[in-house]
Amino acid sequence: MCTSEPMGDEVVRLEGCSVTDNMVEGLCKLKNNSSNNNNNNNIRCVELENCANITDISALAHIATLEEVTIRNCSSLRIIGSLGPSPPSLRKIRLAGTVLTGAQLQKLKDSRVEIVFGSSEPPTPSRGPGEDLVKESVELVRDLMKQFKPENVGIAFNGGKDSVVMMDILQCAMGREFLSQCCVFHLEAANEKEFQEVVMFREAFAKEKKLSIVRSGHKASMKECLAQIKAMKGIQVAFMGTRMADGCHQRTSVERTTAGWPDLLRACPLFSWSYEDVWGYILTYGLPFCELYSKGYTSLGSADTTLPNTRLCRVDGTFLPAWELVDGRSERYGRLNA
Template sequence: MACIDDILDEYSLNQIALSFNGGKDCTVLLHMLRVAIDKYNIVVMELPGPLIIGVSSLKEQRPQIVPVLMGSRASDPNGKYMKSKVEWTDSDWPRVLRVCPILPWSYQDVWMMLRGLCVHYCQLYDQGYTSLGGRETTVPNEMLRIESSGNIRYCPAYTLNDGNEERKGRKNK
């Protein structure tokens, strides 16, 4: 993708980070970057906690980091506020350049790539979860529920026809 190439042209590898939370969107992005990770032997760091805390820790440990690649899409709760694939963080965040190559992608686009390229993803998606968050707020999506002879099961996330229903796999806190 052009915006990834632009970032790789403009910044050295020790200035670039990838935010990965294990979800389908970040899995797509990680797959896109896998070649670079293998080729350049990129260091992987795990920074647990909410994204803002992870980015703060990252900037403390690696102050040279500028762009952070993220798997946000425009249909995500915070993605809808982004005007382009590459933007600086808001003033209440640590200063990094957010790079969201899949910002314009749909729910179906994500699944088309994951399934089309046989990319491994979190097994919860095969159990009817369509949007992963905290354990207390993540549930199988009722749109994928099938009840037969008193048994309840859920179809895989990739069978959800309407991407606008993706967040029905979350419950309010």
């Protein structure tokens, strides 16, 4: 829904789940068209409210007359781009029910933009990953989805921290309805014994997101599990939470499976993310996670061969939470078979 204030100084209001990034980009085109037509109306203020499907508002930086932006309850907002340094006319941003990272807030402050928070106290600055990294992941998903229908898309979800972040990136990029149209699956290899806490978390997550998780059934290997999922659902691309640091054979974020595996395109939106990036994102946006991470587990494998990370052990024998790990390179120190 858009409402405009006449008399030359225009206020544009966008509200509701139907608002998309493309509509925000459309404001810039509207402004340019108005200028070409010698229209005296200028966009001075943009209000975004309850826009759950807006992820990127960087296009607002191209509205040279923009002076004020109000953002209320836009839970999927992740990218602001050069908003702040550009346009130079921007003087104030009002925030309520919407999270910006510490780096984003600092950029606005450095540009002398006044930030007005909806609550009496400003939020604690977060350490979320760099905006460019998030934008790269979102664009990877959107570019790939120009090639595939949702019913041919598989999403591997085991309940670990990486898969939680990947699910959020997918939702931010494509919307919650997109997730419900894809095949969300979990591979159950026979030699893996799951933590009960992981199983319970995965089920609770699926219930909250209103997703049905397809299970492969216990097979001898991950290859057989994936082959069964492909045969059952006809998926052509599989999104996975794999990162470069996992030490797998994958060399880029998007590759075909290697010989011997079911023929699929493997897409890894978090491929370039570090351990610190993952936890920064989870904590910044308040994503849910398995309780084992609060007990010192940093990488969840089989329950038979996974322990809390010794790098997080306190003097009294208890453990710091996973996000307190100083060096992400020691992420797998709790894996006995790593």
